[in-house]
Amino acid sequence: MVENTTMEKLFGGTMMSPIVDPYSVYGRLRKEVPVIAVDTMLGVNYLVTRYDDVATVLRDAERFSSRGNARGIGMVMGRTILEMDGKEHIRHRSIIAPFFSPLAMRSSMPPVVVEIVNELIDKFAAGGAADLVPEFTFIFPMRVIAEIIGVPIDDHSAFHRMALDLISITEDPAKGFEAAESLSIYLKPLIERRRVEPGDDLLSKLLHAEVEGHKLGDEEVLGFLRLLLPAGADTTYRLTGTCLWVLLDNADLMGRVREDRSLIDDLIDEVLRWESPVQLVSRETTCDTHLGELEIPADQIVSALIGSANRDESHFDDPDLFDIERNNESHLGFGFGQHFCAGSHLARLETKTAINALLDRLPKLRLESDAGVQIVGMAFRSPNRLPVRFD
Ligand code: HEM
Structure with a gap:
């Protein structure tokens, strides 16, 4: 019997470690063991690394739930x-869809x-220097989500603190669970208010929507809200940060x-x-199945490695090269299939608005000379810092 490996053996760290280069490991796996069983704290996890296999996992909800x-x-x-399939998923997703539509x-x-x-x-423009990660990219998507949900403006900073703790769940689970609880305590009176006096915000919509003749319960509404925080904020800040880093690191492209x-x-x-x-992204097998050359039993966790699929040489030419001219329409950065990112249009709007505003308002925007920026992470990736100067 072949022994499973571990994340530490493969990457020298865990899913949540500040790994600088997972791509050389992904490249080796794609070539040698495209689907590999790994022992983790939560049981065996099957890592899927090739583009076609990742697309199969995300498309085939019958086998990969x-x-x-x-x-x-x-x-x-x-x-x-995120954990629903089939019609239940479609009915619930359609409640929030209008808030994130192209319209x-x-x-x-x-x-x-x-x-x-x-x-x-405005807070740092006059100072000539800033670290754009803590002072800008980390904050603005959270504020946007608070606005969409309908959190009153006076509560934004308290809400922001709880939301930040919630998304720190990966580094500090105890703090994350505590924040989930505090957020529920904070949101309950707001839920009561919006139940009686609905506005045109997302929270009011969730409270008054019906799925098969039933209104959503408090727990379901809270679940939606707890999901939208990390889904909407912990992701967009990373995309914006990496876009900025690419520009700051490449004067020709910046120009x-x-x-x-x-x-x-x-x-x-x-x-x-x-x-x-x-x-x-994660799925669970619903039956004994095979993927690549591996047999996977039912009820096993499968991790579809989007980051590896997007660097697959059999799908993208010279995949490690950053090239804004390439044809990359089929990238899987927002996922694929039924669970394709519900907020992709918002993420694009936010990132574009942020880059335009920074370029317009901060003349000669440049990295500090000893900036020491690295893109880090395994489950999520983005620059650790972006210390900049401007005139
Ligand atoms: C750069 C920014 C973003 C990235 C890279 C991203 C990525 C993803 C990915 C890969 C999935 C698929 C999850 C799966 O298949 O299990 C997903 C789902 C989702 N995203 Fe995003 N996302 C981003 C921004 C946003 C924003 C701004 C929102 C809005 C608040 C959002 C809301 C959601 C929701 C609600 C889902 C679940 C969809 C479903 O299960 O049907 N995301 N996202």
């Missing part, structure tokens, strides 16, 4: 659309995002993007492929 998310992220979120991104959302982004830049802002769309897609902010 999203119910596996209940065992990981669901432990703090509660039951959310909303063209009409109600741009002024909200522009205002939040500029308010944050071209300054001149022609339409290139920001290509930049965003190439970053989603080349340094996918979300590197993996």
Whole structure:
């Protein structure tokens, strides 16, 4: 019998470690063991590394169910659309879809995002220097989500603190669980208010929506809210940070993007492929099945490694090269299939707005000379810091 390996043996760290280069390991796995069984604290996890196999896992919900998310992220979120399949998933997802639609991104959302982004830049614009990660990228997507949910403006900073603790669940589980509880305590009176006096925010919509003739219970509403925080904030800040780092590290590209802002769309897609902010998504096998050359028993956790699929040489030419001119339409940075990211249009709008505002408002934006920036992480990846100067 072949012995399973461990994350430590493969990567020299765990899923949550500040791993600098997972890509050489992914490359070896794609070539030698494209589907590999790994022992983890939560049991055996089958890592899937090739583009075609990752796409199969995400497309085939009959064999690879999203119910596996209940065992990981669901432990703090509660039951959310991330762990639902089939019709139940479609019915619940359609409640929030209008808030993140292309129409909303063209009409109600741009002024909200522009205002939040500029308010944050106002705080450091006169100082000539800032670390864009803690002072900007980390904060603005959280503020946008608070606004969409309908958190009153006076509560934004308290809400932000709880939300930050919630998304620190990966580094500090005790703090994360405590924050999930505090967030529920904070949100309950707001839920009661919106039940009686609905507004046009997402929370009111969740409270008054019906799924098969039934309104959602408090726990279901809370689950949605707890999901949207990390889904909407912990991801977009990473995409924005990596886009900025790529520009700050490449004067020629920075010059071209300054001149022609339409290139920001290509930049965003190439970053989603080349340094996918979300590197993996989980599924659970519903039956004994096979993938690549491996037999996987029923009820096993499968990790579809988006970050590896997006660097697969059989799908993308010279995949380690960052090239905004390449054809990368088929990247899996926002996932694939039924659970394709519900907030992809918002993430694009936020990132584009942030880059445009920084380039417009901070002349000669450049990295500090000894910046020491690294893109780190395994499950999620982004720059650890972005210390910059400007005139
Ligand atoms: C760069 C930013 C983002 C990235 C890279 C990203 C990535 C992803 C990925 C890979 C999935 C698929 C999960 C799976 O298949 O299990 C997903 C799902 C989801 N994302 Fe995003 N996301 C981003 C931004 C956002 C934003 C701004 C929102 C809005 C609040 C959002 C809301 C969601 C939701 C609700 C789901 C679950 C969809 C479902 O289960 O049907 N995401 N995201």
